[in-house]
Structures are given as structure tokens and as C-alpha cells.
Amino acid sequence: NVYYADFDKILLEVCVGKNRLKTERTDIYTNIRHFGRTTKKGYSFKAVIPVDKINGRDKIYFEYTYGEAKVRTSITFLSFQSRLSNKLPESYWIFGNSILSYDEKKKQMIVEPLTFGSHLKHEIKMMYRVARHGRKRIGKKKTLEMLRLRASIKLNRGFGRKDNDSISGAPKNKKPVWITYDQLFKGGDNGQYFYEYMNKNVSDIETCYIINKDTKEYKELTRKYDRKTVLPFSTYKTRLKCLKSDMLFATRIDIRLYMGFTENDEIYVRDLFKADVVCLQHGLTIQKIAQYQNKFYDNTKHYFCVSPKEVENITKPIYGYTNDMITLTGAPRYDGLVGEPKKQILITPTWRRNVTAGTNEKGKQHEYSVNFKRTTYYQIYNSLINDKRLIAAAKKTGYRIVYLVHPILSPQADDFDKNDFVDIVPGVKANYEKMLKESALMVTDYSGIQFDFAYMRRPLVYFHPAELPPQYAEEDTGFGPICRTNDELIDELIKAMQSDCRLEDSYKDNINNFFPYDDQSACKRVYEAALKITNFS
Structure with a gap:
């Protein structure tokens, strides 16, 4: 810098x-x-x-x-994907049939041939350093786990030269191991859909899914599929499996955290990680979010996209991707969006950082905020779902209103005032696929599931009050009208209910132009593209 x-x-x-x-x-x-x-x-x-x-x-x-x-x-090795660490002078990395290490004093990396003796010598020094350094940094118990991980991986891979080593210094598994994940406290997103597709249709690849053990998804998946492919978050078993994996399908950034490592312990094993990282996403990359989605962040090798609009965005130089690193596949979770709607309107705004409490540790929900009811966010949406004109129109036309609270704001669900015509559903407990399929119209501000809804070719209405600016720079998708005030929105919803929530042709044309696919084959396309990346086919 x-x-x-x-x-x-x-x-x-x-x-x-x-x-x-x-x-x-x-x-x-x-x-x-x-x-x-x-x-x-x-x-x-x-x-x-x-x-x-x-x-x-x-x-x-x-x-x-x-x-x-x-x-x-000098060279500073900052990230998990850096392989080496300045905090551990004995750190080294095997690539091909060579050993790479770093001399801090001379500011140079050193390459030496890989032999059984040289590899074993480096590993003994590394293990000794982990044992001494780790006890002070992460405690005795965690240090023993890091040593156990290193021993298991090294004994599995061996110390001598190999004919078919990959650039990572580790041979591919005889049966490839692919791993994915979603929000750890709630599944049901692209990762789970892809995991289920693979376990139903592809037997020669072991596809695993990371999720909290106390979730309903964990219980359901362990009943349906091989238990060893459902990986409880932050366990030795899961960390070991991730280090051995061949490909990691990231639906969220900062892969080391979802693998169960922290910034304090990952330095002891970062040289062992060998998987290709590919981006499966959980939303769409159409905003200006290079800060998080650039290629450097997780050393992402390939990016799966839903729309040419995304490709146009992430091929900008600031992201670091080229066209050969991108495949248009659609989102795996879109494969489940089939069904007829009920007379139901779904209101689902995204969250804002300034209305939550506590830190969002991986695998945990945000804490309850005692100040939430004082926020503009709460006041705007509580007024909306209790609007007398909206309730009267729903009663007259036979529509039901569902207010879906964003998963991050789920602890605040009980703060909203209730009435007989609006169901308030915490996102962390919601079946998104069912809720989307049953809704005839969606109201949102900037939530990413607007694209799921548009994919079904159903009408959307956007609510952009000036008092609630977006978290990222947003562009008009052209999928539906934009309302700036509560009264404008109520007028639009009354009109929609009176016309049976029909999608206007101009908006339908925009949606068709945005999505190159309208089928339920996204998982298959992701699988086929991933095969080409890894040369497993």
C-alpha cells in the first residue's frame, strides 16, 4: 500500500x-x-x-x-489464501514438487526441491512452532486441534514427490469432494439447492453442506442424505473436510470463517487448503460491491451468474474477473420456483446496518435491539402493514398480506403491531420457496429475492422512501413501479389487487431481457460448468 x-x-x-x-x-x-x-x-x-x-x-x-x-x-502475507504467514517464520507451502518459504530478513521467498527429507524437516519445524506459538495465541486445546489437522493432512498426502501433484501441492481426491454452505443459522439458499441436486443426481462426487447442527435444515438433510455429507459448523470433522476438499462453492465471502477457522487459528493451516474457490452467490452482483466481491478477497477462480447485467458489472477492471472466469447458469434456488400463486401479497424489505444490535458472528443471529422501535425503518414499515386503506382493500378483495422480516432482523419480529390481515413472519423461520411460490405480488425496497420473484414472471412494486437510503448504490431494474411515499404505495397495491395482480407487458419484457433462462435447470448448469473448471469430466 x-x-x-x-x-x-x-x-x-x-x-x-x-x-x-x-x-x-x-x-x-x-x-x-x-x-x-x-x-x-x-x-x-x-x-x-x-x-x-x-x-x-x-x-x-x-x-x-x-x-x-x-x-x-518486504512481503506481507495477509489473507487465508496467502499460504504463508509472517507470524510463523517456519511456514511453508508445497506447490508441484517444490517447497516455498519466506526469509523475512532478506525479504525474499525461497524455492527448494521437494524431497522426503526436506519436506519432513520443514514440517517438524512448523509443528514445533505451532505448538509453542499456538499455546499463547489460541490456547492449549485449540493448538492441539491445529496440530492434529496438520498431522492428518500430511500423513494422508505423504511427504515424498508425486507424479501428478497439483499446483497446490496436494493430489486430487480419488472421489472429488465439493463443499458449499449458506447462512449457517438458516439454509434453504443456493448452497442447499446445489447440495441436494448433487446428492440426488451425481454419485461420483462427494458433495457436502455446512450448516449449524441446531437448525431444522440439519435435521432434515441428515434424514434424507448420507449423514457424513452434512457438516456441522465449527467442528474438527468439518475443518478437516474443508482442508481436504477439491472445490468450495462460496455463497458468501470470507470462506475461512464458514470453514470454521478464525483469524487467530487459520495461520497454522492455511498452507494445507487446496480447493478451487468458486462463487455461487446468494444474491446478484449488480450493485457496486467490488469491496467484497473482487477476485482478491477469496482468490475466487470462477463466478456463476444469473444475468448478463451481472456479467457486465463484474467484468469491470475493479473486480478482477475476465469473461472466461464467468458462466451464466442461473441461481440454483430458482429450480424450486414452480407453482401457482394464492391471493397473497408479500412485503419483504431488506435490512439496514444501523438498525441492528451486536456483532454478526458466523453461525449466529444478530442480537435483539432495544432501540429498534425508535428507528425510521421500524416506523415506516410498521405504519405500512397497519395502514387502514391497505387492510380495507385486502379485506374487500380477499387478499392476505405477509410481512417477511429479514433473517438478520428476525429478533425484532415481535416489535411490529399485529392485525387480522397481516401475517408477520421472521425470515429465520420462513420457508422462502413456499412463500415466494404462493405470493401473487411482491413489495420490496432492494432485497435480493426480488430477482427470485421476477424469475417467476410475477409483478413487483418497489418502495423507496427518501428516509431510508440503500446500503449500496442501486439501479432501477425496470421490473415494476417505484413508490416514494406510503400513500403512493397503497394506491399501487389497491390497483394491483383490483386487477388480480397482473404483470404489465412492459415489465414482463424487461424481466425477459434480464434473465436468459426461465427453466429449472440451474443446478445442472452449475455442475456442468464446475466439471469443466476442475477437469474432472
């Missing part, structure tokens, strides 16, 4: 033995933001080192020239 520099005057080279290779400047997101403003911008680049350029005992280092200054720069 550089605070004050003319980036155009920086020459950065990677030195491999006697070879000096130029780096390629990129525009991938590296900004540091405070209070919504960028305060620091990193110098992002790409360096490609051909394997045939690396000799048995080469040194690799970065050197930049700025004006008359020529400086060898």
Missing part, C-alpha cells in the same frame, strides 16, 4: 533467480475506506511466474524503482 506516490512512475518487478519479470498493473479494488470515503489506495498488480522459469533453489523477491530509488520491498 502506498499513501503518497505517483503510481505511473513506479516500476515494480519480480525477480526470479537471475530473471527480472515486469508486473502488470491492475485496477482491482484495494481501497481503504473510513466513514464512506476512500482514505488509502493500494497499488494492485499481477505477476505471472512461469514454472519453467523457476530453478531448484531460486530466490523470488519484489523490487520497485521510483525516481532514483530502487528498493527491495
Whole structure:
């Protein structure tokens, strides 16, 4: 990272033995933001080192020239996917039939040939360091688990040279292991749909699903499928399976957390992770969210998309993806969206960060907020679902109103005032597929499930009160009218109920242009695309 520099005057080279290779400047997101403003911008680049350029005992280092200054720069290994760690001088990584380590004093990476002896020597030093360093950092019990993970993986993979090693230094499993997940406290999203498709239709790949053990999804899935493929979150078994996996289908960012590792313990095993990470998503990437969805964040190899609109967005340089890294497949959960609607209107706004309480630890819900009823968010939506004109129109036309509280805000569900014509449903307890299929019209602000609803070619009405700005920059999808006030929205809903919630042709055309598919074959397309990525076919 550089605070004050003319980036155009920086020459950065990677030195491999006697070879000096130029780096390629990129525009991938590296900004540091405070209070919504960028305060620091990193110098992002790409360096490609051909394997045939690396000799048995080469040194690799970065050197930049700025004006008359020529400086060898240090390397900081920040992320889980960095493989090495500055906190552990003995850390190393096996790639192909070579060993990579880092010399902090000389600011260089060292490559040496992989032999049984050299590998075993590195591992003994690493285990000793984990034992000493870990006791102070993560405690005795957790340290023993990290040592157990290392021993299990290393004994499974062996220490000698192998003919068919992958670049990660670990051979592929005889039976490929694929892993996915959703919100850990509630399944039912793209990960679960893909997991179920694979376990019903593909027997030569072991597909696993991570979920909290105390959820209803865990109980249901262990009854329907092989129990060993349903992985309880944050257990030794699950962490080991993730380190052994060949492909990880991420539906949310920061994969190490969903695998059950923390920033304190992942440094002891990061060199063991070998899976290709692909993005299955849980929403659509049409907003400006490069901060989280850029390629660097999880070292994502491939991205599965629903719409050409997404492809247009994430092929912008700031994300770091190219067209060959993207496949239009549709969302796996769309495969379940088949059925006739009832006379039901679904109101489902997304959440806002400033109305929740507590921290959102992985696998846990947000805490109850005692201040929620004082927020503008609560006042707007509580007034909406208790509006006298809305209730009268629903009674007259025979419609039922369902207010679906976002899963993150589910602890606040009982705060809303109740009436006889509106069902208030906490998202964490909802069957989304059933609720979407049974609804004739959806009201939302910016919720991602607007796209699920539009996929069924059903009408949407958007509610964008000025007092509740979006969390991300949003664009008009053209799927339905936008209302700015409560009265405008009520007028639109009354009109819709009186016309049996018919989708207008202009909005239907926009929806058809947005979605290239209207079938229930997304899971199959994801599977077929993943086969091509991994060369398992």
C-alpha cells in the first residue's frame, strides 16, 4: 500500500533467480475506506511466474524503482489464501514438487526441491512452532486441534514427490469432494439447492453442506442424505473436510470463517487448503460491491451468474474477473420456483446496518435491539402493514398480506403491531420457496429475492422512501413501479389487487431481457460448468 506516490512512475518487478519479470498493473479494488470515503489506495498488480522459469533453489523477491530509488520491498502475507504467514517464520507451502518459504530478513521467498527429507524437516519445524506459538495465541486445546489437522493432512498426502501433484501441492481426491454452505443459522439458499441436486443426481462426487447442527435444515438433510455429507459448523470433522476438499462453492465471502477457522487459528493451516474457490452467490452482483466481491478477497477462480447485467458489472477492471472466469447458469434456488400463486401479497424489505444490535458472528443471529422501535425503518414499515386503506382493500378483495422480516432482523419480529390481515413472519423461520411460490405480488425496497420473484414472471412494486437510503448504490431494474411515499404505495397495491395482480407487458419484457433462462435447470448448469473448471469430466 502506498499513501503518497505517483503510481505511473513506479516500476515494480519480480525477480526470479537471475530473471527480472515486469508486473502488470491492475485496477482491482484495494481501497481503504473510513466513514464512506476512500482514505488509502493500494497499488494492485499481477505477476505471472512461469514454472519453467523457476530453478531448484531460486530466490523470488519484489523490487520497485521510483525516481532514483530502487528498493527491495518486504512481503506481507495477509489473507487465508496467502499460504504463508509472517507470524510463523517456519511456514511453508508445497506447490508441484517444490517447497516455498519466506526469509523475512532478506525479504525474499525461497524455492527448494521437494524431497522426503526436506519436506519432513520443514514440517517438524512448523509443528514445533505451532505448538509453542499456538499455546499463547489460541490456547492449549485449540493448538492441539491445529496440530492434529496438520498431522492428518500430511500423513494422508505423504511427504515424498508425486507424479501428478497439483499446483497446490496436494493430489486430487480419488472421489472429488465439493463443499458449499449458506447462512449457517438458516439454509434453504443456493448452497442447499446445489447440495441436494448433487446428492440426488451425481454419485461420483462427494458433495457436502455446512450448516449449524441446531437448525431444522440439519435435521432434515441428515434424514434424507448420507449423514457424513452434512457438516456441522465449527467442528474438527468439518475443518478437516474443508482442508481436504477439491472445490468450495462460496455463497458468501470470507470462506475461512464458514470453514470454521478464525483469524487467530487459520495461520497454522492455511498452507494445507487446496480447493478451487468458486462463487455461487446468494444474491446478484449488480450493485457496486467490488469491496467484497473482487477476485482478491477469496482468490475466487470462477463466478456463476444469473444475468448478463451481472456479467457486465463484474467484468469491470475493479473486480478482477475476465469473461472466461464467468458462466451464466442461473441461481440454483430458482429450480424450486414452480407453482401457482394464492391471493397473497408479500412485503419483504431488506435490512439496514444501523438498525441492528451486536456483532454478526458466523453461525449466529444478530442480537435483539432495544432501540429498534425508535428507528425510521421500524416506523415506516410498521405504519405500512397497519395502514387502514391497505387492510380495507385486502379485506374487500380477499387478499392476505405477509410481512417477511429479514433473517438478520428476525429478533425484532415481535416489535411490529399485529392485525387480522397481516401475517408477520421472521425470515429465520420462513420457508422462502413456499412463500415466494404462493405470493401473487411482491413489495420490496432492494432485497435480493426480488430477482427470485421476477424469475417467476410475477409483478413487483418497489418502495423507496427518501428516509431510508440503500446500503449500496442501486439501479432501477425496470421490473415494476417505484413508490416514494406510503400513500403512493397503497394506491399501487389497491390497483394491483383490483386487477388480480397482473404483470404489465412492459415489465414482463424487461424481466425477459434480464434473465436468459426461465427453466429449472440451474443446478445442472452449475455442475456442468464446475466439471469443466476442475477437469474432472
